[in-house]
Amino acid sequence: MAVRKMGRQTRAKAHGSGRVLLPNWVVLFAVLILLLSGKAMCDTDPLDCSDDDDNDGIISTPGVPVCSEEDRNALLQFKASISSDPNNVLADWQASRTNCCDWTGVTCDGSTGRVVRLKLPNQDLQGTLSPDLSALSSLQVLILDNNDFSGTIPSSFGNLTSLQRLCLSNIPSLSGPIPDSFGQLSSLQLMDLRSDALTGPLPSSFGEMTSLRNLHLYGNQISGPIPESFGLLSQLYNADLGHNQISGRIADGFAFGLGSLINLYLNNNKITGLPDNLSNLTSLQWLDLSNNPLESGDAVKGIATAPLISQIELESCGISGPFPAWVSILPQPDITQISDEVTPSLDLANNAISGAIPAALGNLTNLQYLDLQNNQLNGSIPTSFAQLQSLQGFNVSYNQLSGEIPQVSPFITFDKSSYTPGNSGLCGLPLAPCA
């Protein structure tokens, strides 16, 4: 089983050190273009829910701004909805202390006095999320991970249109749907709602969150299909929708415009198939579909049309019949195009694939891991596998293979447990010599 990496950092390439003198207007123009293109140098990086205060580019001067009355009232409403604060973290949230910019967990913009960040993770706060928080109209960062709120995410949160990071993960009683109004969160770059108790389908407005780059919805009970609009999230590079109840064949619209998507985790859902054409997923490198009830191996043949696809997980997908033909035509992207976090690998373990292993698999020379354990494969291990010189892990145990194991490295150095139990007809190193 592959190691899951939850995030990924995109870093601007360092500028070359060669110094070229340019007229000032050229420099100004270049800076303007950079800013307009949204690739400002102080880009949020890394894009996660860490407590690093410096990664929003927000400059605050404690004590200098005096918070707006509207924001103070919204925060007091938030406090009023808290029924238990075991760490007394809200003790200094007092109407008499009028400058809410000094309250624990609150950051204001130094020039406007508006609240731009509210951060109270890991506090065991109980109660509900006050809908009045939506009055914090300049709020850019809301981090309330690892608390004990119950009830739903207020639909008024869709009015937080300046919000860039929304971190409400590990709140085990936070239930109900992702509000339809979230389509209005057009500045949102990071949504982390993993390990909550959210239900219902993803709203059809989902694709309107056009700034979204990093999405974590792992471990909820989100159901229904993925809306077609999802395919419009052109900035999205990481999407973890694993361990939900997402069902059905993923609609063709999904594959339309996800040109930045690198990692897609859909494991442990009720998905039956993918669009046949994923050629617009030009960045996709890692796809995890393990533990889904696929209609057939052919229902995911679109995988072979994603030009950079490198790590494919289809463990326990109920695939039966002969080896899926598309596996033989998988692209072999240049390894230099692949993220360090991605391990070229193919996991088809725990299915019911029968018949021979196709010789063409030996052409997938980038593969570092190949897991075919627990299927109904017969015949021999193709001699073309001698080309798989990058393999570090290999497992064909619990099949009905026979004949000689390719007597070359790395196959002769793998552990016996790569080949047995099962495969009583296999012979040659590391097993007993062939008769």
Ligand SMILES: *[C@@H]1O[C@H](CO)[C@@H](O)[C@H](O)[C@H]1NC(C)=O
């Ligand atoms: C969002 O704000 C608008 C305008 O202030 C208001 O009319 C609307 O009721 C708000 N939406 C929610 C769900 O609170």
Ligand SMILES: *[C@@H]1O[C@H](CO)[C@@H](O)[C@H](O)[C@H]1NC(C)=O
């Ligand atoms: C790929 O994107 C182009 C537009 O960029 C669109 O015309 C085409 O239909 C898309 N193809 C698929 C298979 O979604």
Ligand SMILES: *[C@@H]1O[C@H](CO)[C@@H](O)[C@H](O)[C@H]1NC(C)=O
């Ligand atoms: C997939 O769609 C692209 C354009 O969106 C097209 O150029 C390509 O031929 C299609 N591939 C297949 C296998 O249908």
Ligand SMILES: *[C@@H]1O[C@H](CO)[C@@H](O)[C@H](O)[C@H]1NC(C)=O
């Ligand atoms: C392999 O299994 C298939 C059925 O799945 C059977 O038709 C074929 O004869 C078997 N081949 C060998 C070499 O046992």
Ligand SMILES: *[C@@H]1O[C@H](CO)[C@@H](O)[C@H](O)[C@H]1NC(C)=O
């Ligand atoms: C491997 O790829 C080459 C060239 O791409 C092709 O000619 C050959 O048939 C493939 N091998 C197998 C076993 O399919």
Ligand SMILES: *[C@@H]1O[C@H](CO)[C@@H](O)[C@H](O)[C@H]1NC(C)=O
């Ligand atoms: C291969 O899979 C079997 C069955 O799950 C396991 O017992 C064995 O340790 C695995 N061997 C290797 C080398 O991964």
